[in-house]
Amino acid sequence: MSASALAQADAGAAPIHSGQIAGAIGDSASTEAIERLKQATQNVKNAENSKLLTRAINAVHTGAYDKADKLALKLLKRDEQLGLAWHILGIAREKNGDYASSLRAYEAALKLLTDHAAVAGDLGRLAFRMNMPDLAAKFFAHFRLSRRDDVEASNNLACALRELNREAEAIEVLKEAIAANPTAPALWNTLGTVLCNAGDAAGSMIFFAEALSLNPDYTKAWHNRAFAKSDLGDVKGALADCDEAMKRPALPQDLAIMHFARATLLLALGRLEEGWKAYESRFSHELSEAPHFYIGGTRWAGQDLKGKRTLIIAEQGLGDEIMFANLLPDLLEDLGPESAVTLAFERRLVPLIQRSFPGVEVLPHRTVAYEGRVWRTVPNVEDWDQFDYWTALGEFLSSRRGSLEAFPQRKAFLTPDPERVAYWKAELEKLGSGPKIGILWKSLVLSAERARQFSPFEDWEPVLRTEGATFINLQYGDCEEEIAYAKEVFGIEIWQPPGIDLKQDLDDVTALCAAVDLVVGYSNATMNLAGAVGTPCFMLTGASAWTRLGTDYYPWYPSVRCFVTQQYGHWTEAMANVADALRDFVAR
Known part of the structure; x- marks a missing residue:
């Protein structure tokens, strides 16, 4: 699969990731990356192109990614075979969240540049972020060919192999890298995540401890040790480590995972009022699995829904849709017949939901993966103005399942044929x-x-x-x-x-x-x-x-x-x- 193969596709909706953080390290706009780009411009013979490249690189360095994008496009109009311009365009669009276009730009750079190891690393990180571990592993392996003992190259390849359930290969990569870099906390941390995912949470604790002994401020190791403690049944200890991790600066996407993980830990402890409030973090833009609702109209913010026409859309994975439907009998009863409710569920569930709640309109929602994001909409709705409000089904958890006593003891809430x-x-x-x-x-x-x-x-x-x-x-x-x-x-x-x-x-x-x-x-x-x-x-x-x-x-x-x-x-x-x-x- 090539980077340019990314296209809009039906997405298998899944629950949001709340587990370990041992993602790819490195940054396409880091100081080291900027220096590599500057050195590469010295090989550009055209003086005007070299000058424009320097301006574009400086724009990336200062975070002016729109400016870098425009300068890269200007360069490509002058010479579409200029690999450095494609590389800069890829970085700028990645930083602006245009992942699909970024992948295509990186792929063009990969084909045109002689020294393309850094581009392969950038491509791998982006593919990893977009939940494409198979593609990421291929790019990281390519990156590591020229940097056998490099911490970033080995760590990132091991992360991708882990996500592919190829733990034994990941461990071999990490053992070799640790032998060359025994004081690198990232490698010890990633080794811990591999063991934890293989079901050896107790064994993983040794490696998280080593990472923290090397760097007590290593956020990812604090968070991942929390994950291991949770696997071992020590939820209170896990929450303490999670809170410790959140005290330290982290990448926005890492912090988003921490917030969501903390919500699930609170819920696991039975602290429902706090937990459901924290559970709002599942909609963070920084979570790659978080659903983005492509829905018109007004999003519900706690207004009285009686007498209103409301679209309620199921969320997350198929199991969650069914589980959260536990809310519907008492919710619909409270809203009463004077309220017009439309439910949107996964298409395979529509007949079951319609039979279970015969007085309610039930439509299929559709989920697609597009440009590295998960989008959910209701394709059968042509006029969003017909609804006073729309909301996700889980938004009612806080008000209607705020205590264990609030869960009804009804035997069933769905009706089979x-x-x-x-x-x-x-x-x-x-x-x-x-x-x-x-x-x-x-x-x-x-x-x-x-x-x-x-x-x-x-x-x-x-x-x-x-x-x-x-x-x-x-x-x-x-x-x-x-x-x-x-x-x-x-x-x-x-x-x-x-x-x-x-x-x-x-x-x-x-x-x-x-x-x-x-x-x-x-x-x-x-x-x-x-x-x-x-x-x-x-x-x-x-x-x-x-x-x-x-x-x-x-x-x-x-x-x-x-x-x-x-x-x-x-x-x-x-x-x-x-x-x-x-x-x-x-x-x-």
Whole structure:
């Protein structure tokens, strides 16, 4: 994939990143970068071009990026083969937030400049920031070819490899770099993040401590140690480290991650009033995953909505949309029939939401990735003026879920298709007697941060060997390998429901979830659907999962029973507890 391949595309909406900060270090406009650019101008023979390049470089140095952009374009009109002008244009547009155009400019510079290692480094950082780790790894590897022992080159390549779940390769890169640069805190810090993402939070603490011993003011190490403490169940300690990190200057995007991480820590401690207020940080422009709403009209700011026409748009990932829909029954009841409400949900959820709230207009929203940002809109709305206000669904959390007592104990808040529930019940009866247990073991979104939240499939053996249970596959995505493994190694058949796409047919998936006797697994979209329709669930979760809101249960879904591991990456005990509980369930 080339840099210029970036285009508008449907984005798989995901929850906002609240984890580690071990991103690419370096800066395309740093003092060192400016000096490299100035030295490169000495090789430009045309005196006028050299003079314009110097002015453009000085503009970058002083932060006058619009001026640098104009001067670079002026140079390219004179000579479109001038690689330095393309490089400066790339820097200026990156700094102004025009990531797509910046990528194209950097790519042009990469092709034209003889000494293009620095451009590859800039391209890698930009691709990394835009959540394109595969592309970033290629550019960082290219950058490192000419700087084998360079801290920036090795650190950044290791970061990209980590995000690709290639931890072993990342560790090898870092070991070599640390041998050459043992006093570089960035390398120790990144090594800690690699171990933490691999599920070894305890081991990672050693490397964060080393980074902080080398530089007690190293913000990223404070924040990342907070992340590791959270993984180990020490949420109070994590909050203390997070607060320490925020005392120190940081890049704006790092600080935005810290603010959002702090919000989730407060929620994990059950401090809901503070937590929901801090949760507003999820909309920070500095968070690359934060949704930018392309919606006309007036955004709601707490006004009385009774008698008003309001568009409420679901936010973040699919699981969050379902979970936050917990708000809708009492919210719509309070607004009353005199208020006209339009709901916007992910298109696969529209039939389910419409059935659950029949008096409300439900439209599909659309999410696209464009120029390094995530945009969400409602394409079926042609006239935004028809609404008095619009707002994101999560904006009601603070006022309506400000305490644990505010969570209603209703069994279900979404309504599956009764005909499809009956159909699936009949199909399940054909499998024989005994309870039918739906299982879920992974997510399609397995970034380095998220992968540790799921166990290896091998850990499911004690659960799947439960006598008397019939297991039903509810896991979306490619599951052939795991289903074959269960049959060949465990001797267990996992029934694959025929005629259903478990990723796309979410209305039918919901009916299937309602038809089984129990769902066992991790918190992905399907688990949320099962909980929302009141199906009994055994949910595997981490000690510091913020969505439990400081409890040992799951406030969003009364039918969910939680099985908590004290450390991500260590699921054996939790799995054994699930197996014991499942035997009791089957016996009953």
